[in-house]
Amino acid sequence: MPPVSQAPNPTPLYPWGVPPSPPEKSRVGLMAGIIGGVFLLIVALLATLVLVGKKIDSSYPPAESTLTAPGTLLDGHYKLAKDDSPTLGPSLEKSWRLSWDAKAVHGVVVAYHPSGGDRGELIVTGMYGRFRNTGEVRSRVLAGNGSRHTEVKVIVAPMDVTPSGSRIRVSCEEVTRSWADGKALSYPVCAWADGNTWARVAYMTVYTARSLDLESAARITLQIRSEMVKPIK
Structure with missing residues (x-):
């Protein structure tokens, strides 16, 4: 009886032993x-904010004019009586x-x-800086005229x-x-707004209250603007 042949020893899959498990990824x-990813995200956000800020800034006109308080107005017919800009300007x-x-x-x-x-006073409340959407600025200037002062009532709407x-x-x-003593005065109030200035002019004098219509007040307002608005040197 011939001897039973034995199968050759199988070649081991890992002739040098089982390889070690791969090391865990470093937590560091x-x-x-x-x-690093968060840092790059922050940098990208900051860059976007800078670009947006520049775009917004460019939508405002450059500062070329300022609003002054000359000693007289309207060819000397009105004299400066009080400048409350240092005290009331900051709240404005x-x-x-x-x-x-x-x-x-x-x-x-x-x-x-x-x-x-004539009796009374001419009051100019305004600002200088950089303004856009001047139509809306002009509307806001007049809209706030009566809302902040309960003793002031609008009887002819802005036009x-x-x-x-x-x-x-x-x-x-x-x-x-x-006023508290029962006296009352009706008078015109006009406003302009351009890229660098706006102002509200209240003609609170007895003469203007009796004789000045809105069209005439608008023309005088433009003259006041020409005397108060000066170029920045």
């Missing part, structure tokens, strides 16, 4: 990767600080008295009364103001 490397600036239509603003609040026999040929739009309204 993993954390470094996460931190604060109220516009969050506006998307205003940037780098400075408040101006001045009162002029007539140099003739565009820009004189023919003027590139600066002017809106005017008529208001009435009452």
